[in-house]
Amino acid sequence: MSQPERSYMEPAINMETEAYWEGAKAGKLLLKKCNACGKTHFYPRAICPHCQSGDTTWYEASGKGKIYTYSVMRRTEIPYAIAYITLDEGVTMMSNLVECDFDALAVGQAVEVVFRDTEGDQALPVFRPA
Amino acid sequence: MARPTKAYIAGVYEHPTRKAVDKTIPQLHAELAAGALKDAGLTKDDVDGFFCDSTAPGLGGISMAEYIGLDLKYTDCSETGGSSYIVHVGHAADAIAAGKCSVALITLAGRPRAEGLTKLGPRTHGEPPEAGFELPYAPAVTNMYAMAAMRHMHEYGTTSEQLAWVKVAASHHAQHNEHAMLRDVVTVDDVVNSPVIADPLHRLDCCVISDGGGALIMVSPEIAKSLGDRSVKVLGQGEAIKHLNAGNVDLTYTGGVVSGPIAFEEANLTPADMDYASIYDSFTITVLITLEDLGFCARGEGGKFVSDGNLISGTGKLPFNTDGGGLCNNHPSNRGSMTKVIEAVRQLRGEAHPAVQVPDCTLALAHGTGGLIGSRMGSATVILGRNDA
Numbered sequence: 001m002s003q004p005e006r007s008y009m010e011p012a013i014n015m016e017t018e019a020y021w022e023g024a025k026a027g028k029l030l031l032k033k034c035n036a037c038g039k040t041h042f043y044p045r046a047i048c049p050h051c052q053s054g055d056t057t058w059y060e061a062s063g064k065g066k067i068y069t070y071s072v073m074r075r076t077e078i079p080y081a082i083a084y085i086t087l088d089e090g091v092t093m094m095s096n097l098v099e100c101d102f103d104a105l106a107v108g109q110a111v112e113v114v115f116r117d118t119e120g121d122q123a124l125p126v127f128r129p130a
Numbered sequence: 131m132a133r134p135t136k137a138y139i140a141g142v143y144e145h146p147t148r149k150a151v152d153k154t155i156p157q158l159h160a161e162l163a164a165g166a167l168k169d170a171g172l173t174k175d176d177v178d179g180f181f182c183d184s185t186a187p188g189l190g191g192i193s194m195a196e197y198i199g200l201d202l203k204y205t206d207c208s209e210t211g212g213s214s215y216i217v218h219v220g221h222a223a224d225a226i227a228a229g230k231c232s233v234a235l236i237t238l239a240g241r242p243r244a245e246g247l248t249k250l251g252p253r254t255h256g257e258p259p260e261a262g263f264e265l266p267y268a269p270a271v272t273n274m275y276a277m278a279a280m281r282h283m284h285e286y287g288t289t290s291e292q293l294a295w296v297k298v299a300a301s302h303h304a305q306h307n308e309h310a311m312l313r314d315v316v317t318v319d320d321v322v323n324s325p326v327i328a329d330p331l332h333r334l335d336c337c338v339i340s341d342g343g344g345a346l347i348m349v350s351p352e353i354a355k356s357l358g359d360r361s362v363k364v365l366g367q368g369e370a371i372k373h374l375n376a377g378n379v380d381l382t383y384t385g386g387v388v389s390g391p392i393a394f395e396e397a398n399l400t401p402a403d404m405d406y407a408s409i410y411d412s413f414t415i416t417v418l419i420t421l422e423d424l425g426f427c428a429r430g431e432g433g434k435f436v437s438d439g440n441l442i443s444g445t446g447k448l449p450f451n452t453d454g455g456g457l458c459n460n461h462p463s464n465r466g467s468m469t470k471v472i473e474a475v476r477q478l479r480g481e482a483h484p485a486v487q488v489p490d491c492t493l494a495l496a497h498g499t500g501g502l503i504g505s506r507m508g509s510a511t512v513i514l515g516r517n518d519a
Contacts, residue, residue: 011262021262042377043263049376069284069381071276071328073268082273084379091377094505096267107284124266 010120042091063113099128136227138354138361141170141347150341158239166345179204179231181218204231210508211500212465220367239343240463273328274504278381279415292433294321296414299441304454306483337456344468363515368392373506385509386423397513408470408496443486452486467498
């Protein structure tokens with residue numbers, strides 16, 4: 001069962017993150033990995049937060065993950081579900097859950113990425129039950 | 131053996147207003163400063179150190195120093211959100227011990243209620259780097275704490291009824307506080323039957339929104355001695371920042387796991403030594419997780435610990451927030467640790483309301499959580515002792 005969806009504000013984009021948002025427009029969820037220590041981090045940065053190397057590179061994530069935690073905001077005109085998703089690549093990211101029954105969500109549930117247009121011309125990764 | 135006491139809290143003042151439609155924020159700072167100085171038995175001209183957060187109008191503490199009329203040789207505007215004032219207590223103690231100042235004033239003031247500001251405040255220092263990856267998903271204060279509660283329930287079986295006990299205890303205390311916004315005693319059923327705001331948190335799991343503020347006066351041991359026996363010892367303090375750790379997210383604990391042990395170690399004391407605890411209660415879940423983090427109970431046992439009135443003064447093992455806390459009394463400027471220190475000082479002076487005063491209260495803790503337990507936060511813990519402790 002689907003719910004009516006609120007509109008999504010334009011994300012703040014800067015020179016460190018514009019590749020992520022270009023990827024989103026192309027329907028890809030991109031992550032940053034460090035070539036020096038091999039670890040993926042989130043949110044993506046120019047400088048690796050694990051080892052401080054500046055040698056970081058983009059790669060496309062599977063788009064699959066599990067709900068780490070979530071909360072349905074009820075006290076608002078259009079209720080929505082905020083969540084943290086642990087991606088199969090190991091990092092956990094904030095997102096929204098869509099195309100779902102808010103009363104049937106569960107921690108640990110498998111989800112997959114989909115994209116939504118923002119109020120501007122950007123695309124935003126969100127997740128639905130897989 | 132504990133180390134020598136670096137500094138004392140000699141004066142405290144909690145503004146009686148809860149809705150300041152007729153006062154400016156600088157005016158509140160000045161009224162708070164006057165109130166705390168009067169309580170300490172000192173005057174404005176004794177103050178040589180000033181501490182405030184980044185919401186004080188003007189650049190750092192400069193404009194407030196001018197408005198209040200302070201002649202200063204030390205200032206610190208450390209900002210960790212609602213825990214800032216416990217950070218300031220620690221920094222003031224160190225500054226006093228180092229001889230940088232001898233009478234430190236710490237103030238907090240705000241009027242979110244009068245201004246109708248119920249959301250997170252504007253960012254004045256540039257876009258934080260995480261903004262693009264979070265704000266489009268509509269994080270609010272409530273749902274960010276709710277996600278920590280949801281995960282805690284998943285991992286440890288914590289229930290809404292257990293969370294409700296935190297509010298029930300606060301309401302038992304607030305009934306005696308004439309300034310408290312919510313003075314009705316509530317039951318577990320009242321809490322779990324109140325409307326859900328953001329799953330799993332109900333309306334009565336959330337703190338109040340209020341105007342006003344508070345102030346503290348901290349002094350050197352020599353000055354404390356000259357002021358009589360109402361001053362309270364700062365025995366230990368710790369602080370920490372905890373964040374999302376590059377995407378390795380664990381929302382089941384706070385920065386209290388770091389700040390607490392540092393404070394207890396400096397004081398050479400343990401949680402079991404505490405007669406009273408002020409725990410920042412932005413939401414019921416904040417208290418439950420903080421009690422685990424500080425070692426009052428084991429990880430995952432917070433639900434059991436807070437249940438059955440264990441936090442109620444006179445019946446429970448750990449009396450907490452005897453002013454009614456942020457859940458019932460006051461949460462000025464959406465920043466809760468100032469009032470936490472103030473009520474701990476009242477307890478140690480024996481000046482809490484008689485109905486909630488802990489008998490022979492000798493050692494107390496105050497803890498603040500600034501920011502959001504659902505993402506990034508500044509945590510701070512202070513251990514306080516009665517004058518003869």
